Amino acid sequence: MSLIVQKYGGTSVGSPERIKHVARRVARWQRQGHQVVVVVSAMSGETNRLVALAKEIQSQPDPREFDVMLATGEQVTIALLAMALMDMGVSARSYTGGQVRILTDSAYTKARIMRIDEDRIRADLARNQVVIVAGFQGVDEAGNITTLGRGGSDTTGVALAAALKADECQIYTDVDGVYTTDPRIVPEARRLKSITFEEMLEMASLGSKVLQIRSVEFAGKYNVRLRVLSSFEEEGEGTLITFEEDEKMEHASISGIAFNRDEAKITILGVPDRPGIAYQILGPIGDANIDVDMIVQNVGHDGLTDVSFTVHRNDYQKALKILEPIQKHIKAREIVSGDKIAKVSVVGVGMRSHAGIASTMFRTLAEEGINIQMISTSEIKISVVIDEKYLELAVRVLHKAFGLEQPAR
Amino acid sequence: MSLIVQKYGGTSVGSPERIKHVARRVARWQRQGHQVVVVVSAMSGETNRLVALAKEIQSQPDPREFDVMLATGEQVTIALLAMALMDMGVSARSYTGGQVRILTDSAYTKARIMRIDEDRIRADLARNQVVIVAGFQGVDEAGNITTLGRGGSDTTGVALAAALKADECQIYTDVDGVYTTDPRIVPEARRLKSITFEEMLEMASLGSKVLQIRSVEFAGKYNVRLRVLSSFEEEGEGTLITFEEDEKMEHASISGIAFNRDEAKITILGVPDRPGIAYQILGPIGDANIDVDMIVQNVGHDGLTDVSFTVHRNDYQKALKILEPIQKHIKAREIVSGDKIAKVSVVGVGMRSHAGIASTMFRTLAEEGINIQMISTSEIKISVVIDEKYLELAVRVLHKAFGLEQPAR
Numbered sequence: 001m002s003l004i005v006q007k008y009g010g011t012s013v014g015s016p017e018r019i020k021h022v023a024r025r026v027a028r029w030q031r032q033g034h035q036v037v038v039v040v041s042a043m044s045g046e047t048n049r050l051v052a053l054a055k056e057i058q059s060q061p062d063p064r065e066f067d068v069m070l071a072t073g074e075q076v077t078i079a080l081l082a083m084a085l086m087d088m089g090v091s092a093r094s095y096t097g098g099q100v101r102i103l104t105d106s107a108y109t110k111a112r113i114m115r116i117d118e119d120r121i122r123a124d125l126a127r128n129q130v131v132i133v134a135g136f137q138g139v140d141e142a143g144n145i146t147t148l149g150r151g152g153s154d155t156t157g158v159a160l161a162a163a164l165k166a167d168e169c170q171i172y173t174d175v176d177g178v179y180t181t182d183p184r185i186v187p188e189a190r191r192l193k194s195i196t197f198e199e200m201l202e203m204a205s206l207g208s209k210v211l212q213i214r215s216v217e218f219a220g221k222y223n224v225r226l227r228v229l230s231s232f233e234e235e236g237e238g239t240l241i242t243f244e245e246d247e248k249m250e251h252a253s254i255s256g257i258a259f260n261r262d263e264a265k266i267t268i269l270g271v272p273d274r275p276g277i278a279y280q281i282l283g284p285i286g287d288a289n290i291d292v293d294m295i296v297q298n299v300g301h302d303g304l305t306d307v308s309f310t311v312h313r314n315d316y317q318k319a320l321k322i323l324e325p326i327q328k329h330i331k332a333r334e335i336v337s338g339d340k341i342a343k344v345s346v347v348g349v350g351m352r353s354h355a356g357i358a359s360t361m362f363r364t365l366a367e368e369g370i371n372i373q374m375i376s377t378s379e380i381k382i383s384v385v386i387d388e389k390y391l392e393l394a395v396r397v398l399h400k401a402f403g404l405e406q407p408a409r
Numbered sequence: 410m411s412l413i414v415q416k417y418g419g420t421s422v423g424s425p426e427r428i429k430h431v432a433r434r435v436a437r438w439q440r441q442g443h444q445v446v447v448v449v450s451a452m453s454g455e456t457n458r459l460v461a462l463a464k465e466i467q468s469q470p471d472p473r474e475f476d477v478m479l480a481t482g483e484q485v486t487i488a489l490l491a492m493a494l495m496d497m498g499v500s501a502r503s504y505t506g507g508q509v510r511i512l513t514d515s516a517y518t519k520a521r522i523m524r525i526d527e528d529r530i531r532a533d534l535a536r537n538q539v540v541i542v543a544g545f546q547g548v549d550e551a552g553n554i555t556t557l558g559r560g561g562s563d564t565t566g567v568a569l570a571a572a573l574k575a576d577e578c579q580i581y582t583d584v585d586g587v588y589t590t591d592p593r594i595v596p597e598a599r600r601l602k603s604i605t606f607e608e609m610l611e612m613a614s615l616g617s618k619v620l621q622i623r624s625v626e627f628a629g630k631y632n633v634r635l636r637v638l639s640s641f642e643e644e645g646e647g648t649l650i651t652f653e654e655d656e657k658m659e660h661a662s663i664s665g666i667a668f669n670r671d672e673a674k675i676t677i678l679g680v681p682d683r684p685g686i687a688y689q690i691l692g693p694i695g696d697a698n699i700d701v702d703m704i705v706q707n708v709g710h711d712g713l714t715d716v717s718f719t720v721h722r723n724d725y726q727k728a729l730k731i732l733e734p735i736q737k738h739i740k741a742r743e744i745v746s747g748d749k750i751a752k753v754s755v756v757g758v759g760m761r762s763h764a765g766i767a768s769t770m771f772r773t774l775a776e777e778g779i780n781i782q783m784i785s786t787s788e789i790k791i792s793v794v795i796d797e798k799y800l801e802l803a804v805r806v807l808h809k810a811f812g813l814e815q816p817a818r
Contacts, residue, residue: 056425
């Protein structure tokens with residue numbers, strides 16, 4: 001017998017039929033002798049409906065009240081799922097975040113989980129009950145309702161798995177696992193049986209948006225065994241996210257090709273090459289709450305250097321406006337920029353011990369006449385910025401060059 | 410400065426525009442220097458939506474989970490009203506039933522309020538904040554979410570007014586007060602400036618459904634000054650529900666004509682007239698959760714009597730089915746019944762000291778050729794059952810016979 005935490009997202013519980021489907025799956029696990037804790041999101045569309053309602057009242061909804069309202073979405077789903085389970089003869093009990101006391105800080109709309117009182121859940125499990133917990137929400141010390149922000153339900157699932165020392169945290173979603181790349185671009189893309197935690201972080205942040213980064217980080221920190229599965233397919237073991245070294249042994253050099261076309265690049269040319277200059281440029285960008293992804297600065301010469309970085313396209317114009325006075329102030333020569341770019345990355349812990357990954361990547365792109373505009377590397381990934389129009393081509397040829405269509409693990 | 414509790418029902422908060430309208434009214438009271446606590450219902454339509462959703466999952470929804478789900482309706486409204494107030498510069502704070510700890514028993518879907526911790530509300534009021542509380546809901550000792558059943562939001566309002574010793578509890582609804590009768594039937598019907606608590610109980614239960622009986626009883630028990638007002642009109646002082654004797658002094662004999670066409674009558678003829686026979690007939694009806702309204706049994710003769718009673722039309726067939734074997738068992742002669750009936754009542758504390766009310770009523774009906782099928786009286790009302798087709802006529806002639814179109818109080 002093992003203790004399993006399962007998390008189902010908004011699409012998986014998007015209608016009464018889908019909720020019944022989830023109930024049947026949960027019931028199956030429970031009948032096999034497992035203890036099951038289920039975390040659910042709001043039914044798909046519900047959060048958008050509530051947000052629209054709030055904005056009709058207040059263009060910038062008060063964060064405390066916004067959370068009071070948003071938290072109702074998951075509260076409806078937990079009750080419905082409990083009913084569906086009881087309707088098929090399975091004993092079940094629902095809890096809001098506040099009721100199992102998912103204690104958070106008071107940062108409304110983006111609260112952090114601080115502690116979970118697991119006693120109540122353990123008592124229910126011991127009585128052979130399925131416990132259903134509202135994702136995305138908690139309460140602060142004063143009893144105010146809080147929400148966890150984007151991907152909050154995944155975080156709730158992982159946090160509960162950590163608190164309960166669950167054997168596995170299963171994230172059910174509309175894909176059946178993590179793929180070597182997007183199958184819409186490369187039909188030969190393969191589902192990975194496992195992927196390391198670090199690779200998952202790189203894959204997720206680079207555009208294979210299966211899991212929210214925050215929940216993966218959380219799982220890594222508390223050593224929660226995390227598995228991504230499809231809620232729409234009956235069979236399939238999904239993709240296991242691994243943390244232990246020995247599980248990585250047989251890995252190929254590269255796990256997958258990630259990509260992203262949401263970014264824009266900005267380059268400041270002829271920047272005086274002196275200490276603190278990067279901060280002078282990027283500090284105000286950060287102060288404006290603009291996330292910067294890649295940052296590239298090469299060795300300068302003649303006392304001048306060039307600094308390039310990428311931001312989300314939504315922040316592109318805002319970033320340019322912030323930079324104009326800075327360029328004048330630091331006496332840089334010129335700003336050049338563009339948003340018709342794409343980022344392509346090869347990701348894999350195997351590249352730590354396999355030489356030649358970078359050269360294979362660059363050669364492959366060169367053979368197709370694809371110009372590389374920026375390069376950035378980490379221990380387990382190499383990212384390049386290219387012209388957006390070559391994105392699909394680049395992903396396809398790299399997937400083939402690294403033999404990702406072959407079953408490797 | 411006084412402390413006012415205001416309660417707004419589902420229609421009054423049925424859209425973002427209506428919520429803003431309520432916010433403006435609340436803000437006006439607050440700017441006049443009053444402390445204001447607001448109780449709100451779910452937006453109209455929302456509860457029905459949730460009930461339909463639950464029934465798609467479970468035909469008889471589990472009561473605990475049903476309450477978890479239903480409670481979200483009011484939770485959305487409190488947040489929206491708080492936002493609307495803040496948007497017009499009024500400091501406000503929302504609370505669910507559980508957050509201000511409206512402590513109830515554990516009778517899901519029809520819980521009773523046991524205690525309210527008013528400290529938190531008092532602290533907010535002292536800081537000049539409008540406090541908004543979700544109606545209809547509470548928590549039990551174990552922290553489970555409960556709801557109060559029909560009219561629960563009125564009850565929340567009255568209970569809060571009692572706990573806070575508020576100067577007045579204002580119930581805003583879609584009518585502007587209590588009328589001498591339904592103005593759709595008698596255009597001359599007048600709004601009453603005041604009505605006694607007992608009259609209100611009779612008027613409400615007899616069909617003038619302005620306030621839920623339970624909240625009126627509650628107000629009487631805790632001596633809460635209750636006022637019914639329209640949320641759609643800017644002016645108007647509504648109808649005050651009074652409890653003290655001296656406020657009744659100038660009352661006319663009759664306050665109003667109430668009526669009800671939701672009932673059916675059942676008569677058992679030739680019942681052996683022996684002790685316990687009424688219980689043998691009505692016990693099984695009560696056991697089947699069928700509410701009985703009027704019960705009439707006249708003096709028997711030749712060892713036989715007739716027993717008549719009325720039930721809601723929805724329960725009519727069910728009640729007949731229950732009675733058939735009983736009739737055989739007690740050897741009663743026959744059951745006669747009909748659902749084409751209506752009940753008309755004259756209500757007024759004044760009839761305690763004014764003679765001739767009954768005779769005026771019976772004469773007036775007789776003059777129109779309206780046959781009286783059953784009569785039942787209490788200290789402050791006389792009810793008759795008549796053929797349904799005469800209902801409007803009976804109400805009109807009685808309203809005139811008692812001079813109710815004349816301003817009297």
